[in-house]
Amino acid sequence: MARLPRVTPLLIGIFLSLPFCVGAERVYYDPISRELVENRLKQYKGNDRQREATLKTLFSEAGCGEAQISEQKVDRSKLPNLICTLPGKSEDVIIVGAHYDHVDFGNGVVDNWSGASLLPSLYEAIKHVPRSHTFIFVGFTDEEKGEVGSHYYAQAMTQQQVAKTAAMVNMDVIGLAPTEVWATHSDKNLVNVLLNVAGQMKIPVTKMNVEEVGSTDSVQFADRKIPSITVHSVTQVAWNTHVLHSSKDKLSALNLDDYYETYRLLSAYLAFLDGVLAPTTSSAPN
Numbered sequence: 001m002a003r004l005p006r007v008t009p010l011l012i013g014i015f016l017s018l019p020f021c022v023g024a025e026r027v028y029y030d031p032i033s034r035e036l037v038e039n040r041l042k043q044y045k046g047n048d049r050q051r052e053a054t055l056k057t058l059f060s061e062a063g064c065g066e067a068q069i070s071e072q073k074v075d076r077s078k079l080p081n082l083i084c085t086l087p088g089k090s091e092d093v094i095i096v097g098a099h100y101d102h103v104d105f106g107n108g109v110v111d112n113w114s115g116a117s118l119l120p121s122l123y124e125a126i127k128h129v130p131r132s133h134t135f136i137f138v139g140f141t142d143e144e145k146g147e148v149g150s151h152y153y154a155q156a157m158t159q160q161q162v163a164k165t166a167a168m169v170n171m172d173v174i175g176l177a178p179t180e181v182w183a184t185h186s187d188k189n190l191v192n193v194l195l196n197v198a199g200q201m202k203i204p205v206t207k208m209n210v211e212e213v214g215s216t217d218s219v220q221f222a223d224r225k226i227p228s229i230t231v232h233s234v235t236q237v238a239w240n241t242h243v244l245h246s247s248k249d250k251l252s253a254l255n256l257d258d259y260y261e262t263y264r265l266l267s268a269y270l271a272f273l274d275g276v277l278a279p280t281t282s283s284a285p286n
Contacts, residue, residue, distance in 0.1 A: 030128050079141040081139065114259065
């Protein structure tokens with residue numbers, strides 16, 4: 001990634017709800033309470049249509065106004081991609097995504113309401129300070145049917161939109177264990193920055209490749225040469241217990257300490273990326 005400079009760990013100091021610094025630049029974020037994050041996680045019930053409606057309500061409660069929320073109709077799907085946009089100072093974009101659909105086995109809270117319900121909370125963590133990039137938070141439909149929603153979104157992007165997309169951050173299965181990153185399906189620079197931020201926050205992160213699980217939404221953006229990263233929590237132990245796509249996919253399968261720590265990390269990570277990924281333009285989006 002040409003626009004991502006080398007970051008020296010000694011130049012970074014991260015403090016909860018306070019600025020952290022890269023050189024002389026200060027970057028702010030403000031994570032919400034654990035109670036509210038868990039409350040949103042517990043609103044997983046219902047079919048996918050109900051989940052999309054719940055996610056829309058959560059975005060609204062987080063402060064994403066009616067003009068900022070939209071639905072993208074998706075070919076081959078009965079349900080849309082749900083989009084919340086946080087306008088920035090430039091037209092350059094950071095996409096944050098997670099699929100809200102689930103399979104019929106189990107409650108689908110692990111796969112992937114755990115990721116989808118974090119989208120409004122991440123929006124809320126970075127909304128209070130003007131951002132250099134425009135952040136687009138997307139709840140993807142029909143990931144379980146072959147990444148239908150993310151494929152449609154990525155393919156609908158114009159060449160100009162692709163060129164102005166600095167990063168795509170994907171969340172898929174969060175909270176089974178401490179934060180993992182799918183290194184073989186992620187941009188190396190984005191991974192290194194995540195590990196850097198995690199080290200400063202003393203939050204453990206491990207490179208865990210899970211090719212045997214299948215694929216994930218970030219692949220569709222990587223195919224369009226957009227730097228992408230997938231954050232998850234599928235350790236070998238978690239895989240061996242067969243939680244995914246089974247009746248074991250329920251709230252009790254999650255470690256809520258790990259879940260909130262991942263949220264804290266991603267909140268700081270998004271704010272950090274906004275500071276180190278230099279926008280190509282300075283004009284505000286229309």
